[in-house]
Amino acid sequence: MPMYWNEDQQMLADSARPFLADKAPVSHLRALRDEGNADGFSRDLWREFADMGFTGLLVGEEDGGLGLGHVEAGGVLEEIGRNLSPSPFLTTSVGAVTALKSGSPAARQAWLPGIVAGETVAALALEEGARHRPHRVATRAERSGNGFRIDGAKSFTVQAQASDLLIVSARTAGGEREADGITLFAIPRSAPGVTLQSEMLVDSGHAARVVLEGVEVDGDAVLGEVDRGSDTLGHVLSALRAGSSAELVGLAEGASGMTLSYMRERKQFDRIIGSFQALQHRAAHLYCEIEVARAATLKAQQLLDDGSEGAHEAASVAKAMTGMASALAVQEAIQMHGGIGMTDEHDIGFFMKRQRVLAEMFGDADFHAEALARAAGY
């Protein structure tokens, strides 16, 4: 498969670009923040995602979706990143949909139609500590009747308040740091015993600490195999890493595009600052970093769509590389904007805040570099 978009993929990206630029540019995020929107995103916009077919992009045609792949989802995510458009697309249409593919027919029937329709929002309760450690799971799920009884607490569950569905990792066997013995569950947010402690994040998004006390679910809530949830979790995380990488590529391009425009118009010393070689070289270096990050991301998406073994490592490479490239993009953006870049009035600061969150989610460059070193046996 050549390493560029085919015509259909290009067409999809071409439809996502004006849609997000018109409906959810940075001013949309600013308005949600300023009005203190409780969800952190617009439900009307989410229903428009459904009208565009994006909500069910990764859902199989037999379940009412478009049956497309991660390359296509990446095309949408790049535009989300470029515009900083708040939406549940990554968590719901990429993360939860990938998890539900391993679910029972009952679970798929229960959740996928709502997701495709833009009515159901899912949140991913996969973390427990301060940094991404997907296999450190202390939350326990004990067998109880036909199902399980779940107790524990999950941290950093983005958009939990607005969600209808929680994808929860819990331990059905093994010790607290073992990959084996984890099971994934689809739990209604409204289930008795689920309580939330809300947090507003630096990027104006919302997250929560999710406390689970004696939450009862039946066997249909299990996604994938009992005790073998790390396999399913691995697929979900790779999809999310490739997806967040695409969002970071778009974000980095958005930030650098805004900076380049500023460099072409701002004058100091009677000269356009973009004519200064000191700045040109930094802008050119950043361009290279973003291009390489884009290629790594496309590689991961293509391997995921092929069902290739190498997809997991490629997703780690992508997440690490996009994390580094986008960090440089937003840091250079603020520096090159100078004083105006430090003001809340200017949009560029929103890019820095969102980048910080996305880079941390599902593992930063350090996490993935370490994981790849481990996988390579050193």
Added chain:
Amino acid sequence: MMDQQLDSFRRETRAWLEENCPPEMRTPPKSDADVCWGGRKFQPSSPAQAEWLRVMGERGWTVPDWPAEYGGGGLSAAEAKVLREEMAALGCRNPLQSFGISMLGPALLKYGTEEQKHEHLPRIARGEIRWCQGYSEPNAGSDLASLATRAEDIGDHFLINGQKVWTSYADKADMIFCLVRTDTSSKQGGISFLLFDMEQEGVSTKPIRLISGYSPFCETFFDDVKVPKSNVVGEINKGWDVAKYLLGHEREMISGMGSRGGGASVPDTALRHLGRNEDGRLDDPVLRARIALFEVRSRAFAAMAERFIDTLKAGKAHPAQPSMMKYFGTELNKQRHELLMAAGGHDALEWDSEGSNGGAAPRAWLRTKANSIEGGTSEIQLNIIAKRILDLPGG
């Protein structure tokens, strides 16, 4: 091409390579002597090396995507990619490293006359003629177009006088592609692109000893060298277009040194010298972290190299994209050798000793410092990206 056809091409290619690639040619080159450059003076380091060049050259697979009429394989972009993948899967060595393939060939295909193409391309493909590049001069480095080597019009011939420098392997080359000044009234518009034989009277070369202790570069002197006018590629005084086009290809080649060149794995080298701790990890946690972050960039760049070739063959690459590849690839390769030196520690400091293979590690490390100078410095590449891709104004 249909996937099915491509699948059957893949099967045939794999079978052919398994049958025809000698086992010794399925291991990485151990030293520079194992790299086959071809040419009249070429001495194979083994019969297998000569055989591998012969069979690949006969099939045109030293230059898979050149047209068959010029000695190429005539493969489509998709087929050429399959061939690269299958060669990589078997670990096949590059049968022929050649400036003719990576630099002159593409320029001749675009700007050469039919006669020039038929005369030179098949001999490049079969590795019969080794070429060198006459570009830089003592006073024309980054400002290449200020070159002063004179070509004086004496009827049907030019008379060449001047000096080139940094002429890689000029002492081993059979022929040179050379930039000369045919008009002093215009800078870029007074340059012509010439081909001539290094055995010609009036050509002399002198190797330059580098910080690595090796002498891959030469000074090359021209003293009344007679070159027929039919050896001009493109038009007289329009050689700068050919030169720039060729530079794009040179940059692609240099950018590949880091990712596609194979060579020692940084983690393996570090493990060999430093060993593992009680957890089985490299016994130097900070170096391990640096290597791990480097490996991310290296793998990401491998994806970029694949994407670059695919977009290039499909005509979707920005014309200045080779500058990006050259910049990133060479900076990455320098970083790689910094890490290899750290991984080797005291061992990697040995310049002349029994165990160091002639100081291979420090010499290779020093050699890479030229990567971001040759073919246009990193700073020149960044200038090109800033102006041509990012559309930033001139200074």
